[in-house]
Amino acid sequence: MHIVDGALAPEVLIGGAALAAAGIGLGLKSLPAEKMPAAGVLSAAFFVASLIHVPIGPSSVHLIMNGLAGLVLGWAAFPALFVGLLLQAVFFGFGGLTVLGVNTVNIALPAVIVFYLCRRGIASSSPAVAAVWGAAGGGLAIALTTGFVAISLALSGEEFVPAAKLVFFAHIPVMAIEALVAGAAVALVRRVKPELFVTFAAALSKGAPS
Amino acid sequence: MGHFVSAERRALRDTGAARRTLLQGVDPRSRILAAVLFAVVIVALHDMALLGIGLGAALLMMLTARLPALPTLKRMATMDTFIIFLIAMLPFTVPGDPIFTVFGFAATWQGLWQALEIALKANAIILALMALVGSMEPVTLGHALSRLRAPEGLVHLLMFTVRYVDVLRGEYLRLRQAMKARGFRAGTNLHTFRSLGYLVGMMLVRAIERSERILAAMKCRGFTGRLPLLDELAFCRRDAVFAIGLLAFLASLIAAQTVSPA
Amino acid sequence: MSELISLQDIHFAYPGGAPVLCGLDLTLSAGERLSIGGHNGAGKSTLLHILVGLLRPSRGRVVAFGAERAEEKDFYEVRRRAGLVFQDPDDQLFCPTVAEDVAFGPLNLGKSRQEAMAIVEEVLARLDLAAYRDRITHKLSGGEKRLVTLAAVLAMEPDVLLLDEPTNALDIDNKVRLTEILLSLPQAMILVSHDHGFRNDIATRTLMLVEGRLTERPPRCVAGRSPAAPAA
Amino acid sequence: MSELISLQDIHFAYPGGAPVLCGLDLTLSAGERLSIGGHNGAGKSTLLHILVGLLRPSRGRVVAFGAERAEEKDFYEVRRRAGLVFQDPDDQLFCPTVAEDVAFGPLNLGKSRQEAMAIVEEVLARLDLAAYRDRITHKLSGGEKRLVTLAAVLAMEPDVLLLDEPTNALDIDNKVRLTEILLSLPQAMILVSHDHGFRNDIATRTLMLVEGRLTERPPRCVAGRSPAAPAA
Ligand SMILES: Nc1ncnc2c1ncn2[C@@H]1O[C@H](COP(=O)(O)OP(=O)(O)OP(=O)(O)O)[C@@H](O)[C@H]1O
Ligand SMILES: Nc1ncnc2c1ncn2[C@@H]1O[C@H](COP(=O)(O)OP(=O)(O)OP(=O)(O)O)[C@@H](O)[C@H]1O
Ligand SMILES: [Mg+2]
Ligand SMILES: [Mg+2]
Numbered sequence: 001m002h003i004v005d006g007a008l009a010p011e012v013l014i015g016g017a018a019l020a021a022a023g024i025g026l027g028l029k030s031l032p033a034e035k036m037p038a039a040g041v042l043s044a045a046f047f048v049a050s051l052i053h054v055p056i057g058p059s060s061v062h063l064i065m066n067g068l069a070g071l072v073l074g075w076a077a078f079p080a081l082f083v084g085l086l087l088q089a090v091f092f093g094f095g096g097l098t099v100l101g102v103n104t105v106n107i108a109l110p111a112v113i114v115f116y117l118c119r120r121g122i123a124s125s126s127p128a129v130a131a132v133w134g135a136a137g138g139g140l141a142i143a144l145t146t147g148f149v150a151i152s153l154a155l156s157g158e159e160f161v162p163a164a165k166l167v168f169f170a171h172i173p174v175m176a177i178e179a180l181v182a183g184a185a186v187a188l189v190r191r192v193k194p195e196l197f198v199t200f201a202a203a204l205s206k207g208a209p210s
Numbered sequence: 211m212g213h214f215v216s217a218e219r220r221a222l223r224d225t226g227a228a229r230r231t232l233l234q235g236v237d238p239r240s241r242i243l244a245a246v247l248f249a250v251v252i253v254a255l256h257d258m259a260l261l262g263i264g265l266g267a268a269l270l271m272m273l274t275a276r277l278p279a280l281p282t283l284k285r286m287a288t289m290d291t292f293i294i295f296l297i298a299m300l301p302f303t304v305p306g307d308p309i310f311t312v313f314g315f316a317a318t319w320q321g322l323w324q325a326l327e328i329a330l331k332a333n334a335i336i337l338a339l340m341a342l343v344g345s346m347e348p349v350t351l352g353h354a355l356s357r358l359r360a361p362e363g364l365v366h367l368l369m370f371t372v373r374y375v376d377v378l379r380g381e382y383l384r385l386r387q388a389m390k391a392r393g394f395r396a397g398t399n400l401h402t403f404r405s406l407g408y409l410v411g412m413m414l415v416r417a418i419e420r421s422e423r424i425l426a427a428m429k430c431r432g433f434t435g436r437l438p439l440l441d442e443l444a445f446c447r448r449d450a451v452f453a454i455g456l457l458a459f460l461a462s463l464i465a466a467q468t469v470s471p472a
Numbered sequence: 473m474s475e476l477i478s479l480q481d482i483h484f485a486y487p488g489g490a491p492v493l494c495g496l497d498l499t500l501s502a503g504e505r506l507s508i509g510g511h512n513g514a515g516k517s518t519l520l521h522i523l524v525g526l527l528r529p530s531r532g533r534v535v536a537f538g539a540e541r542a543e544e545k546d547f548y549e550v551r552r553r554a555g556l557v558f559q560d561p562d563d564q565l566f567c568p569t570v571a572e573d574v575a576f577g578p579l580n581l582g583k584s585r586q587e588a589m590a591i592v593e594e595v596l597a598r599l600d601l602a603a604y605r606d607r608i609t610h611k612l613s614g615g616e617k618r619l620v621t622l623a624a625v626l627a628m629e630p631d632v633l634l635l636d637e638p639t640n641a642l643d644i645d646n647k648v649r650l651t652e653i654l655l656s657l658p659q660a661m662i663l664v665s666h667d668h669g670f671r672n673d674i675a676t677r678t679l680m681l682v683e684g685r686l687t688e689r690p691p692r693c694v695a696g697r698s699p700a701a702p703a704a
Numbered sequence: 705m706s707e708l709i710s711l712q713d714i715h716f717a718y719p720g721g722a723p724v725l726c727g728l729d730l731t732l733s734a735g736e737r738l739s740i741g742g743h744n745g746a747g748k749s750t751l752l753h754i755l756v757g758l759l760r761p762s763r764g765r766v767v768a769f770g771a772e773r774a775e776e777k778d779f780y781e782v783r784r785r786a787g788l789v790f791q792d793p794d795d796q797l798f799c800p801t802v803a804e805d806v807a808f809g810p811l812n813l814g815k816s817r818q819e820a821m822a823i824v825e826e827v828l829a830r831l832d833l834a835a836y837r838d839r840i841t842h843k844l845s846g847g848e849k850r851l852v853t854l855a856a857v858l859a860m861e862p863d864v865l866l867l868d869e870p871t872n873a874l875d876i877d878n879k880v881r882l883t884e885i886l887l888s889l890p891q892a893m894i895l896v897s898h899d900h901g902f903r904n905d906i907a908t909r910t911l912m913l914v915e916g917r918l919t920e921r922p923p924r925c926v927a928g929r930s931p932a933a934p935a936a
Contacts, residue, residue, distance in 0.1 A: 004293055005253060006331025013253075028363040033435040036363070037428065037798065038421035040370020041378070045417040047371060048378045049410050054403070055396050059291075065410060072414065083368050087375075090344045090351065093285035093336045097249040153296070159303040159321070163296045170292070177403060184407020185414065191568040192610045193415045349800040349840050369800050376842050377794050384563040387526050391556045392628065393548070393580035401579055405566075412566045415610060423795040426758045430788045431860060432780070432812030440804045440817070513875060614744045643743040 001064065001145055002085070002095030002103050009156040016152065017101030020082065023108055027078035030200065035076075038199060042072060043080035050084065054177055061174055067141030068182045070111030071122055071134065074200045077111040078104070102152050110144035122186055122197055131187035138182025142175045233275045237449045238346050238354035244456050245342040249335045251460045257470050260463055261327065265334040267459065271341035286337045293332075300325040348372040356439055366437050374420070382413060474502045476632055476660055477523060477554070482532035484518060492518050493529070494684035500632065500660055507663040507671040510681035516664040517559055519681065520634045523662075524551050537631070552581060555630035559637045559664075561617035565609040570601070570620050573609055577628040595627045599653060615646040622653070633661040639670050706734045708864055708892055709755065709786070714764035716747075716754060724750050725761070726916035732864065732892055739895040739903040742913030748896040749791055751913065752866045755894075756783050769863070784813060787862030791869045793849035797841040802828075802852050805841055809860040827859045831885060847878040854885070865893040871902050 008016075031039050046069050053060045069077045082104045088094040095103055114137040121133025150164035189196050233241065252264045272282055301309070306320030343351060349372060356365040389405065396402050425433075479498040485491040492515040500506055510516050521527045522534065525547030534541045536550045555577075558564045567573035571592050578588040596602045601623055604612070609620060618638065625633065635654075639647055651673050654661070665671050671678060679686040711730040717723045724747040732738055742748050753759045754766065757779030766773045768782045790796040799805035803824050810820040828834045833855055836848065844852065850870060857865065867886075871879055883905050886893070897903050903910060911918040 001292070002290055004289055004328070004332035005249060005335040006328040007293070007296070010253070024364065025361070028361055028367075031363055031367070033366075033437060034425065036366050036437065037370060037424040038418060040367050041374045041417045041421040041424070042414065043367060043371040044374040044378050045413050047375055048382050049413065051379070051382075052406060052410070053396070054406060055398055057398060063406070063410070068410070068414075079364055079367050080371075083364070083371050086368070087348065087371070089336070090339060091348065093282070093288065093340050093344070095336075096332060097245065097335055097339050098253050149292075159300060159324070160296065162303050163299045166299075167292045167295070180400065180403035181407040181410060184404045185411035188408045188411030188568045189415060192411070192608055193418065196414060196418050199418065347840060352800060370798070373798060373800060373842050374794075381563075384558075384560075385566050387521075388558050388564040389566070389576075391524055391526060391551055391558075392577040392624070393551050394576070395548075395580070405576065408567050408572075411568075412610070416562075420795060423790070423792070424798050426753070427788075427790050427796040428798065428808075429758065430756055430783045431809040431856065432784055433808075434812055436812070438804070438808065438811045438817075440801075440807060440821070511876075640744075643745070 001106065001149055002088070003099045003106075003149065003152060005096035005098050007156065007160075008099060008102060008152060012152055012155050013098050013102060016099070016103075016105050019109070020078075020101035020104040023075070023078035023105065023112070024082055027073075027075040027080070027108075030075045031079070035200065039073065039076050039080055042069075043083050046080065047084045047087065050088075054181070056173055056177070061177070063181060064107065064142065064145070064178065065138070065182065065185075066107050066111040066145060067114045067118075067138040067178065068134070068185055070108075070113070070115040070141065071118060071137055071186070071197060072200065073111070074115050074119075075112055076200055077115070078108040081108045081111065106145050106148040106152065109148065110141040113144060114138075114141045119197070122190070127187055127190040130190045131183045134186025135179040135183030137186075139175045139179030141182075142171065142178045146171045146175075233271075233342070233345060235446075235448050236452045237446070238343075238350050239358055240449045240453055241342040241346065242351070242354055242358065244452070245339045247456070247460060248338045248342075251463055252331055252334050252338075255331075255463060255467055256327070257467055258323070258326065258330070260466055260470075261330040261334065264463065265330055265337070268334045268337040268341065271338055275341040275345040277341060277345055282337070282340060285340065286333050289332070297325045297328055300328075353439060362437075365439070369439075374417075377420075378413065378417060381416060382409075385409060385412070476500050476502055476537060477662075478535045479519075479523070480533040480535070482519075482522060482529045482534070484515075484522060484527065484529045486518075491684060493522070496532070496681075496685050498679075498686055500662060502660055503658075505654075505661050505663060505674055505676045507665060507675035507678045508681055508686070509665070509671065509678065514681045515684060516681050517636050520556055520636055520662065520664065523634060524554055524556050552628060553630055554632040554634055555625035555628050556634040557621050557625050557636060557638060559640065561614065561621045564621045564624070565617060568608060568610075570596070570604045570607050570609055570612075570623075573620065574624045574627045577624060581628060591627050595623050599623050599626070600649075614640075615642045618642055619646065619650070622650070626657075631659060633657070633659045635661060635663045635665075637665055638663070639665060639667045708732050708734055708769060709894075710767045711751075711755070712765040712767070714751075714754060714761045714766070716750060716759065716761045723916060725754070728764070728913075728917050730911075730918055732894060734892055735890075737886075737893050737895065737906055737908045739897060739907035739910045740913055740918070741896075741898070741903065741910065746913045747916060748913055749868055752788060752868055752894065752896065755866060756786055756788050784860060785862055786864040786866055787857035787860055788866040789853050789857050789868060789870060791872065793846065793853045796853045796856070797844075797849055799841060802833075802836045802839050802841060802844075802855075805852065806856045806859045809856060813860065823859050827855050831855050831858070832881075846872075847874045850874055851878065851882070854882070858889075863891060865889070865891045867893060867895045867897075869897055870895070871897060871899045 046065055049063050049065045052063045054063060066081060069081060073080055085095060085100060085103050089097060089100060118133045118137035122130045124130045124133065146168050150168050153160035153164045255261055255264065272279065301317035301321035302315045304318055304321030304324055306318035308316035308318055309322065310317055349369070352365050352369045352372065355368070394405065477500040479496060482493050482496040483491065484493040496519065508516055518527060522529055525541060525544065537553055541547055541550055565573055567576060574592045574595060575588040578591045583591070596605055599619060599622065601619060604616065604620065609617065612620065638650060642650060647670065651670065654674055663671065663674055679688065709732040711728060714725050714728040715723065716725040728751065740748055750759060754761055757773060757776065769785055773779055773782055797805050799808055806824045806827060807820040810823045815823065828837055831851060831854065833851060836852065841852065870882060874882060879902065883902065886906055895903065895906055911920065
């Protein structure tokens with residue numbers, strides 16, 4: 001879901017960059033040096049997860065897992081996902097440069113929203129309930145990302161609106177897939193290492209806004 | 211997001227490296243600033259001929275950086291399917307003079323031009339970015355960003371990510387092989403989604419445990435909350451020549467744009 | 473005597489690396505327990521991966537279960553019928569619980585959830601692991617993980633077992649247990665192991681992988697079995 | 705003979721796990737090269753982590769460099785003077801380049817950038833690794849990584865070296881090189897290793913970790929070193 005250079009209006013690019021900078025700043029504030037190795041290795045893990053392809057019929061999509069990133073990293077998802085997008089653009093030619101801010105907001109802001117909406121749910125005493133909340137978060141994050149992409153386009157020009165609408169509906173299967181995968185991932189983490197979801201929450205209550 | 215499967219995205223291992231090229235001698239900071247400046251100028255252009263020149267310049271940079279031409283061009287052209295879809299729809303959604311009609315929808319010249327404009331801009335910028343910045347070590351990118359006053363935390367995060375992407379990717383690939391050996395084939399079904407979810411979850415669990423061991427190793431070497439970076443970047447004459455050349459080129463593009471009637 | 477697997481003149485190198493296998497030949501017949509030795513990096517794991525099509529040789533033929541196997545599709549059947557136990561159990565275990573991990577193979581073979589769970593119960597009982605059914609795989613000890621990976625592969629009811637260093641991470645008790653289990657199985661197997669004593673207990677034939685080829689074991693090694701051979 | 709480190713009646717269990725160490729005693733004297741064996745999961749790595757205060761025992765005393773160490777603060781000095789080389793080099797080489805990684809310790813000890821770089825040059829030259837100075841850590845081979853972790857620890861000029869499976873991932877050449885380096889060092893060391901031959905080459909004393917305690921190595925093992933002992 002990477003927009004490329006040249007499609008968006010300058011105002012949208014600048015607005016996106018400003019929002020992204022603010023989000024990254026807040027994320028970094030929640031990251032003391034002690035947490036840096038954890039955030040870095042998790043950021044690498046989400047980078048690797050985005051290399052996983054899931055077939056849909058004859059085609060295939062790659063995972064984004066931004067909902068899960070939000071649940072694990074909280075505000076730190078902003079800088080972590082930004083780093084991933086930066087590396088993808090520079091070394092794999094994926095996405096673009098002037099759109100980096102917009103792309104970061106489109107992917108990381110849903111992560112943070114999911115963090116606030118679902119963090120109680122995934123802490124539920126029942127792993128099954130937690131998995132359902134994880135799935136909801138995973139699906140919601142993609143829905144929001146698609147929505148934000150559509151909004152970025154619509155703000156840039158009337159002519160994008162029909163395509164943006166179609167894109168949103170075309171992504172419904174993707175939302176379902178991300179929801180199921182994220183749900184299973186949360187189910188596993190809750191049983192194997194429940195602390196994983198608290199690591200950054202602890203830092204958050206001290207460091208950054210909540 | 212559903213881009214082409216053929217989009218080969220490998221590890222950060224086979225990036226840049228120490229190929230000896232003309233660009234290699236230019237300070238990484240200049241190269242980053244140059245890529246940003248180039249992108250901003252190209253985005254602001256509207257004249258098709260000038261955009262064509264911009265893409266030509268990006269191709270030249272690719273050759274100077276000695277990036278392997280075919281794979282790089284393939285990466286350049288790889289976009290999300292939805293972006294391709296979006297560009298393909300533009301001729302039909304932009305009002306203007308019709309060229310032809312498909313199922314009652316008229317394609318317009320204006321729409322076609324706009325689609326072409328986006329394609330030219332996107333490809334020129336991403337290609338220049340890959341040539342100027344993508345041809346350096348990811349680690350060098352981190353050092354240069356640090357010298358450019360990028361927030362310290364962000365640089366450290368980037369460095370840790372770059373350091374561990376290959377390690378985790380190795381873990382992932384070995385797990386995937388083992389799944390394959392037990393007859394797993396990804397399909398569009400619940401079993402696949404559950405298995406991949408477990409795989410992602412397990413990768414996260416292992417990642418966090420590895421980060422605990424890393425922190426222990428850091429403590430053993432006296433870590434007190436400060437992460438030092440060392441680098442030896444310095445501007446030299448080659449940088450000045452490069453900067454002047456690029457600025458002159460970009461300035462002439464802007465001048466041509468303001469002069470031309472479009 | 474029926475031939476299950478044969479490799480003919482296999483050549484292989486990792487991209488950008490030196491040749492690992494050069495002109496390797498191998499035949500495995502029904503009922504045989506073949507052990508393969510060789511120093512670190514000799515290419516033993518590589519050989520097993522070629523057998524099940526996880527790697528493709530640059531030259532040579534892989535014949536398995538009566539047909540030549542060349543393409544990805546050909547190997548689907550091979551992977552079902554030749555169960556590979558990986559060198560590092562952590563590379564193989566990714567499900568939260570033991571039961572789910574053991575069920576993974578049968579589910580891949582198209583079994584229903586119920587059928588798969590029945591197989592799980594049966595295999596775990598057979599290996600005396602029933603108590604581990606609901607344990608978290610990630611928290612098992614190295615030896616326990618090893619036994620679970622074996623169970624996971626046996627759950628696919630393979631005709632051939634390919635075992636890569638199965639005694640790594642096993643203490644004496646578990647090694648005795650594994651030896652008993654393996655000796656009780658009817659399957660033909662290829663066993664890669666550094667562990668002398670274990671090899672001698674299990675194998676009906678022993679080969680060494682030296683310079684990319686398999687050779688009969690040099691006789692001096694057969695004699696020199698050390699009582700203190702390390703466990704790893 | 706001066707006593708550098710001693711553990712007295714150490715008990716330890718991971719949260720929710722079975723006891724790993726129960727009543728362990730250990731003394732390391734200056735100039736000694738003590739090797740510790742024991743099967744996987746015996747608690748060897750745990751023991752080293754307790755020594756440098758990464759884990760706290762539930763009972764028992766840690767005495768190091770002439771003082772009892774109980775709190776996090778007490779261990780700052782211990783970690784500086786007892787250099788721990790971790791089992792997995794990837795956990796220890798967290799800096800982007802070799803020079804940065806080796807300089808990490810000295811910089812944390814309050815050295816200036818220049819002093820740190822001088823130490824880096826000196827240590828790398830001493831280990832014959834000068835050519836690796838500007839290499840990217842994650843692109844090194846397993847053996848190279850191992851040697852760099854050793855350099856990074858030596859750069860802190862420790863009085864004691866704690867080595868956890870230093871021969872893992874080393875080929876024969878690098879193992880010979882490591883053996884030479886270790887034998888040339890004046891430091892006392894504790895060496896955890898599965899590798900028989902390596903242990904015998906290095907150690908002045910050998911103990912086994914069995915059932916949570918250290919015991920003298922059973923005599924049958926000292927004698928029975930096999931000519932075909934595997935390299936791993
Ligand atoms: N994925 C890989 N890419 C490149 N080289 C590899 C890869 N895997 C293994 N090698 C190299 O190929 C050679 C053979 O490796 P292999 O793992 O087959 O040896 P092995 O006999 O199983 O060794 P061990 O006893 O240590 O398990 C080694 O030199 C190894 O370094
Ligand atoms: N972080 C942990 N949490 C819970 N249990 C652990 C943890 N680390 C180790 N253990 C357990 O403690 C025991 C001792 O582990 P340790 O790593 O010290 O063994 P070791 O002798 O170093 O083994 P190896 O030879 O495999 O390195 C093992 O049973 C292991 O499963
Ligand atoms: Mg092997
Ligand atoms: Mg250990």
